Amino acid sequence: MYIKPNWRILTIGDGDLSFSASLWQNFKPKQLTATVFDSQQTLEDKYQHHAIDLLKTDSNQQLLFDFDVTNPKSWGALKKQQFDLVIFQFPLVPAFEDPQYFHNKGYISINTFNRLLLRKYLIHGEKYFLDPNGEQLCYITSKDVKPYSEWNIENSLNQDLEHIHYLGSTPFRIENFPGYKIRNVDRDKHVKDTQGITYIWSPRTERELPEELTPKTHQGQEHCQFCKAGPFVSTSDKTLHEQSKKHQLMQRYEDQYRKLIS
Numbered sequence: 001m002y003i004k005p006n007w008r009i010l011t012i013g014d015g016d017l018s019f020s021a022s023l024w025q026n027f028k029p030k031q032l033t034a035t036v037f038d039s040q041q042t043l044e045d046k047y048q049h050h051a052i053d054l055l056k057t058d059s060n061q062q063l064l065f066d067f068d069v070t071n072p073k074s075w076g077a078l079k080k081q082q083f084d085l086v087i088f089q090f091p092l093v094p095a096f097e098d099p100q101y102f103h104n105k106g107y108i109s110i111n112t113f114n115r116l117l118l119r120k121y122l123i124h125g126e127k128y129f130l131d132p133n134g135e136q137l138c139y140i141t142s143k144d145v146k147p148y149s150e151w152n153i154e155n156s157l158n159q160d161l162e163h164i165h166y167l168g169s170t171p172f173r174i175e176n177f178p179g180y181k182i183r184n185v186d187r188d189k190h191v192k193d194t195q196g197i198t199y200i201w202s203p204r205t206e207r208e209l210p211e212e213l214t215p216k217t218h219q220g221q222e223h224c225q226f227c228k229a230g231p232f233v234s235t236s237d238k239t240l241h242e243q244s245k246k247h248q249l250m251q252r253y254e255d256q257y258r259k260l261i262s
């Protein structure tokens with residue numbers, strides 16, 4: 001993960017604060033604002049081991065609880081538009097906490113809720129968090145396995161986003177973040193360290209980074225962008241793919257997302 005020590009960084013949706021604490025200790029940013037969706041009490045109740053105490057040690061740190069990235073009213077003391085980089089590690093909507101919430105909105109899939117969460121994160125990142133004169137980077141780290149791969153982060157999230165652009169991806173190396181435990185969204189468990197991918201956005205279309213980024217794959221007529229399938233060798237090969245259950249499910253996810261953002 002490309003991070004420089006003189007940057008001002010905002011982390012979104014930290015679970016037990018172990019990512020932000022590791023970032024602070026190992027990358028020494030100029031300023032770090034770490035945010036948690038849960039209240040401090042909920043975090044302490046949920047996670048037996050957390051990193052709150054590691055983070056209250058310096059005046060260049062800010063710690064905010066009850067911070068919902070989709071809702072500006074929850075941002076309280078956040079100083080706006082002052083960050084070089086915003087990071088959301090392994091985002092996931094809290095599906096288990098309030099099943100009724102999802103039940104009431106039964107026609108919207110959890111896949112779509114996750115896409116909408118990430119979309120709001122990118123829109124708010126550009127509009128409220130990033131300093132227009134700063135580095136202007138927005139990272140999402142996720143996994144290329146189901147259900148995360150079904151959010152189609154690379155190809156779908158960019159739709160109708162005028163002010164922030166997808167630049168590419170890079171492997172997330174957890175070994176550079178000692179002490180970081182990727183947290184399960186609702187339980188005191190940590191997720192297996194399977195390979196993560198950091199997807200990078202910026203309001204600037206041309207943004208030089210020191211590492212070469214992996215560009216979008218499976219573009220063009222002979223591929224399926226939704227399922228990342230192909231190249232198809234013939235029209236019937238493509239048709240066969242489009243009739244598959246996997247493709248039809250992805251098509252439904254895409255259609256629902258498109259409908260809701262339009």
Ligand SMILES: C[S@@+](CC[C@H](N)C(=O)[O-])C[C@H]1O[C@@H](n2cnc3c(N)ncnc32)[C@H](O)[C@@H]1O
Nearest residue numbers: 013014015037068069089090091092182183185
């Ligand atoms: C799988 S957990 C990962 C936690 C942590 N980022 C990590 O890497 O260990 C997903 C996180 O997304 C957070 N989250 C979900 N919806 C959010 C929202 N609207 N605003 C901020 N955070 C959110 C959850 O609270 C949860 O901590």
